Amino acid sequence: MLEKRFLNGHEVLVEACIDAGAMQMFGYPITPTTEILSGWINKSLQNKNLHCLQTEDEVAAGFAVCGAIMAGQKAFTATAGPGTVLMQDALSMADGMRLPFVALIGQRGGPSSGTVIYSQQEVNLAIHGGNGEGLRIVLSPSNLEEMYTLTRKVFNYAYKYRFPSILLTDGYLLKTRQSFSLPETKIENQKLLALVDEASQKNIRNIYTLEKELMSELEKNKQDFEEMSKEIVEFEIYLGDNSLDEIEDLIIAHGIVGAVAKEAVDELNKQNKKVALFRPITLSPFPKDELNKLAKKIKNIFVCESSLGQLHDLVKQNLEVTTKISGIFKPAVGVEVEEIVDLVLSNK
Amino acid sequence: MSKDAKFCMGCGHPIVLQTLYKILKNNNEEQKSVLGLDIGCSLLAWDFLQVNTFQTHHGRVTPTMVGFKRAKPDSLSFAYTGDGGAYSIGLQSLLWAAKRNDPVTVIVVNNSVYAMTGGQTAPTTMKDQITLTAPVGNSEEPIDGLALVRAVNKKAFVARSSVNNPKQLQEYLQKAIESQKQGNFSIVEVLSYCPTSWKTFGVETNNFLEELKKVFVIGEY
Numbered sequence: 234m235l236e237k238r239f240l241n242g243h244e245v246l247v248e249a250c251i252d253a254g255a256m257q258m259f260g261y262p263i264t265p266t267t268e269i270l271s272g273w274i275n276k277s278l279q280n281k282n283l284h285c286l287q288t289e290d291e292v293a294a295g296f297a298v299c300g301a302i303m304a305g306q307k308a309f310t311a312t313a314g315p316g317t318v319l320m321q322d323a324l325s326m327a328d329g330m331r332l333p334f335v336a337l338i339g340q341r342g343g344p345s346s347g348t349v350i351y352s353q354q355e356v357n358l359a360i361h362g363g364n365g366e367g368l369r370i371v372l373s374p375s376n377l378e379e380m381y382t383l384t385r386k387v388f389n390y391a392y393k394y395r396f397p398s399i400l401l402t403d404g405y406l407l408k409t410r411q412s413f414s415l416p417e418t419k420i421e422n423q424k425l426l427a428l429v430d431e432a433s434q435k436n437i438r439n440i441y442t443l444e445k446e447l448m449s450e451l452e453k454n455k456q457d458f459e460e461m462s463k464e465i466v467e468f469e470i471y472l473g474d475n476s477l478d479e480i481e482d483l484i485i486a487h488g489i490v491g492a493v494a495k496e497a498v499d500e501l502n503k504q505n506k507k508v509a510l511f512r513p514i515t516l517s518p519f520p521k522d523e524l525n526k527l528a529k530k531i532k533n534i535f536v537c538e539s540s541l542g543q544l545h546d547l548v549k550q551n552l553e554v555t556t557k558i559s560g561i562f563k564p565a566v567g568v569e570v571e572e573i574v575d576l577v578l579s580n581k
Numbered sequence: 582m583s584k585d586a587k588f589c590m591g592c593g594h595p596i597v598l599q600t601l602y603k604i605l606k607n608n609n610e611e612q613k614s615v616l617g618l619d620i621g622c623s624l625l626a627w628d629f630l631q632v633n634t635f636q637t638h639h640g641r642v643t644p645t646m647v648g649f650k651r652a653k654p655d656s657l658s659f660a661y662t663g664d665g666g667a668y669s670i671g672l673q674s675l676l677w678a679a680k681r682n683d684p685v686t687v688i689v690v691n692n693s694v695y696a697m698t699g700g701q702t703a704p705t706t707m708k709d710q711i712t713l714t715a716p717v718g719n720s721e722e723p724i725d726g727l728a729l730v731r732a733v734n735k736k737a738f739v740a741r742s743s744v745n746n747p748k749q750l751q752e753y754l755q756k757a758i759e760s761q762k763q764g765n766f767s768i769v770e771v772l773s774y775c776p777t778s779w780k781t782f783g784v785e786t787n788n789f790l791e792e793l794k795k796v797f798v799i800g801e802y
Binding site: 256257288290292293294298300303306323326429431435 | 612615620624627628631632633636637638641644645646647648651653656673
C-alpha cells in the first residue's frame with residue numbers, strides 16, 4: 234500500500250516534474266501557476282541537481298527552455314493566461330524544430346487579464362496557438378492523481394515523439410488539496426536527448442528558403458503525429474451503473490468539469506437516465522475514433538465546459554455522426570453537478 | 582574553413598564570422614562552441630562555419646543561449662544577432678542577461694538598419710539617415726546599447742569594433758570569450774557593412790562605415 238499524503242495541485246506538479254527527471258525550470262510569476270515556480274525553487278534548495286531561473290518575462294522563460302533542451306537538459310516552464318499568449322513565441326519554435334518542450338498551463342479567465350484562477354478557455358491556445366500549424370500534445374487531468382501521471386506522460390511523450398507537450402489544467406485543480414498517493418506501477422522515464430553536443434556538428438534551422446522544403450517537413454510532422462496518436466490517445470468512458478448497450482445520452486467534458494460530470498452521471502443514474510460520460514484526456518490528439526464508435530448509439534450529446542465552446546468545437550470537428558449537441562458553456566465559471574443533471578433531465 | 586557565404590556581396594557578416602572561427606580554431610574550441618542565431622541576416626550563418634549552430638527567433642537568441650549555457654556550463658555559448666534583434670525587440674532579454682551576469686557572449690552586428698527586410702529604421706539608425714521607413718531622414722538619435730549594458734553590469738566585457746579593423750575585432754572577441762570563461766557576460770558590437778541597404782558602391786561603403794564610427798564610439802567600455 235503506497236503512502237497517502239494530503240497535497241495540492243502545485244505540490245503534485247513539482248513532484249511529478251522531479252520524478253520525470255526535469256532538472257531546470259524557467260518561469261515568470263503569474264496566477265495561478267506561481268506556486269509551481271516557488272515550489273520548485275524550494276525543492277532546489279534541498280536538491281542541488283535542480284536549477285531554476287525566474288526570467289524577465291514568459292518569452293525569455295520559453296526560449297531559455299528551448300536553449301536548455303538543445304543542450305540536452307530536461308527543462309520546463311509553467312504559465313497561465315496572458316503568459317500562455319507570450320509563451321506561443323517559444324512554443325512555435327518548439328513546434329517548428331520538434332523540440333521536447335514541456336509547458337504546464339494553469340488556465341485562467343480571459344480575454345486579456347480576465348480573472349486569475351479558473352477557466353477552460355486556453356484549449357485552443359494550447360493546441361493551436363502557434364503560427365503555421367504546429368502540432369502539440371495536450372493532456373487534461375481531472376484530479377490530482379491523474380495530474381501526476383499525466384505530467385509524467387507529458388515529459389515522456391515530449392521526448393519519445395518530439396512534439397511540444399502541454400499539461401493543461403486550471404487554478405481550481407491546482408489549488409485543490411486532496412488525498413494523494415503515487416501510482417502503483419512505476420513509470421519509467423524516456424531517455425534524454427541532446428540536440429547539440431560536442432560529438433557531432435549540427436546546424437539546425439527553423440527557416441526555409443524554399444516553400445516546398447517547409448511543406449514536406451510539415452507533411453512529415455503530420456504523418457508522425459498521426460502514427461503517434463494511435464499509441465497515446467487517451468479517454469475515459471464512465472458508465473456509472475449502466476451498461477454500454479443501454480446508453481442513450483452522452484455528456485462530454487474534460488479536466489475538472491469531467492470530474493463534476495462523473496458525479497452528475499451517478500445522480501442521473503439514480504433517476505433512471507441512461508447517460509454516460511466521455512472524457513477526453515488527450516485533447517490533442519483527440520480520441521476521435523473512440524468518440525465516434527460511442528456516438529453512433531447516442532441520441533443526445535451534452536458538452537459541458539467553462540468556455541464559450543472550445544471543447545464543443547473540438548467535438549464537432551471530430552464527430553462523424555449528426556447527433557444533436559447541446560450543453561453548458563460558462564466561460565471562466567465552474568460547472569456544478571446540479572446544472573448538468575438539470576440539463577439532461579430537461580432535454581426532451 | 583567555411584561554405585560559400587549566403588550573404589550579399591560586400592556584407593560584413595562573413596568578416597565577423599570568420600574572425601570568430603579563427604579564434605575558436607586557434608584555441609581548439611570549435612567543438613565546445615555553440616552559435617545561436619537570431620533571425621535577420623544573422624540566420625544566414627546557420628551552416629557557414631564548422632561549429633554547432635541553431636537558429637532561434639527574432640530577438641530571442643540571448644534568452645535561448647542563457648538557457649543553453651545554464652544547462653551546459655562547459656560550453657562556449659554565443660548569441661549572434663543584429664542591432665534590431667539586440668537593441669529593439671530583444672533589448673529586455675539582453676539587459677536582463679547582462680544584469681544577471683549570465684556567462685554568454687553576445688555578438689551584435691550593427692549595420693544601422695533592418696537589413697533582411699530591406700533597410701528599415703533600426704534602433705541604431707543615425708539621426709537624419711534615410712531608410713525605407715524614414716524616407717525623409719530619421720528624426721531620432723540612435724541608441725547606445727553598450728552603454729545600457731555597462732549600466733547594469735560592471736563585470737562584463739563590453740566593447741565595440743568594426744569590420745574594417747579585423748585585428749581589433751579579433752582582440753575584442755578573444756577578450757569576450759575570456760570573460761565568458763571567467764563566468765561573466767560579454768558583448769561585442771561590430772559596426773558592419775550593408776551596401777545593399779545603404780545603396781553604396783565601392784569606397785562609399787567604407788565611407789559610410791567611417792560615418793558610423795563617428796556616432797558609435799569604438800573601444801572598450
